[in-house]
Amino acid sequence: MWAWYLLLVPIFGVIYRAWSKRRRRMQLLVSKLSAQDWATVIDWVPLVAKLPPELQGRLQGKMNLFLSQVRIYGKNGVVVDREVELSLSAQACLLIVNSDVWYNTLHTVLLYPGAFHSKQQRQDGYLVTETKEVRLGESWRHGPVVLSWPHAEQGGVNDEDGHNLILHEFAHQLDALSGDTNGVPILAKGQSHQDWEAAIMRGYEAHVANVGRNRKTVLDSYAATNYVEFLAVSIEVFFEKPEKFHEEYPEVYKQISILLNLDPLAWG
Template sequence: MFKWLRRLRALPSIPEDAWQATLARYAFLGELPHDMQLRLRTLSAEFLRDKEFHGTQGFVITDEVALAIAAQAVLPILNLKGGLDWYDDFVGIVVHPSEVVARRKIVDEAQVVHEYDEVVAGEAMDRGPVMLSWQDVLASGITTGGGYNVVIHEFAHKIDMRAGDADGCPPLPPGFAGKRSAREARAAWLAVLQPAYEDFREKTILAERFGAEPPWLDDYGAVSISEFFAVACEAYFVNRTAFARDFPSVLALFDEFFGRGQA
């Protein structure tokens, strides 16, 4: 509500030394073409203008923290029509110093309630804030080999949720994949993503149960197709070479959606 009021504020200035330090720490940002870096910087400033950061457990939000999160958060929407409108369902970003334990409750098919604890590095809440572990955000500068990036993961969920429940299929633009209707576009999307997810899940199961070689991609992607989408987005943006080798069909799908060909 009243987001237009926030847009009236002047963009915050990002000091050159702070920007260069961010590009150096997160090499996948520093490797972007110069024109993309310029757009990334502008969009990062818009993100910093519109979002509110909150530290927990005494954690202090410094310029380094806010800029690192902003620059990685806007990378997926850099070429998406609408820009920051993809993230207009929330304002707050909660940063913990490290991973946190979240209490979960699920009801199985027999209507039996199960409660358990889950250690999480981040969480994106539908129409709510995004939670991140600074320890994991910082580690994203050295975990690109495994395609890991907690910021991109959680903001990929936000993109997915724009269509409603997180189900691995974000809202698709008119004419996506040459389809005339949203229903046909969604079917085309899932025709690529669903088999890729099922194949990844099978490989993960074979590794866990029978000692087969585990996939290099984070096995959390085997939990559900929505988690596979988020995990795949991480690798797509931070380790394109390995992702292209093992997921060529998903790479082409993501290229069309995220506008990589427009870069």
């Protein structure tokens, strides 16, 4: 009898912890920010004011869940205050505000006071070389996300220039949830892989051709780097320049809209 009891206690402990975690998650997802916090979000990330009321409420819950999971650290003098937490989490959660996708493996974000050096390794056969690159942001598959905070902050404040560092790096996080950062994220239920790949490939090839001809488009030339960067830059302009993006890349706009279950064109 006592042997069974001793065996069951740890099992019930595991079940209870799992239940408590799920319950806490559900509570956070339906929780709201204070009026003061929400006013701060609107000031720092005016894009969210365009969201329909239902999505504004959903965003607040996801922000609370995000901040309960992810630790934000300032490096080299960057101070992480409430405004920084709200700005960053609002932009990060905007991508997933209307989907069931979550940044399951992300627990750390690092903020630098400007561009930073990143060590990169490249392998050619048995030869591995290490170089240092200057970057404004980077996203690792299981975290962390690393950002130049001044550039990230400006991306949130200016919601019409088509450049948003946080949206860009968290698009990479979204992409990586499929198991590899390759421009093919976990698609929405019922979304066709064939349609996704066809739209991204055609859009990317058209953009590369435009860049080669020095033809200006809504997308930054950096989107011509590869499919991964094409997707990340496309998500930036999907939110910030939806009309122009839809006009120039309608197939890509449609697929990203299905993926995120969002349509900024309808926000007015």
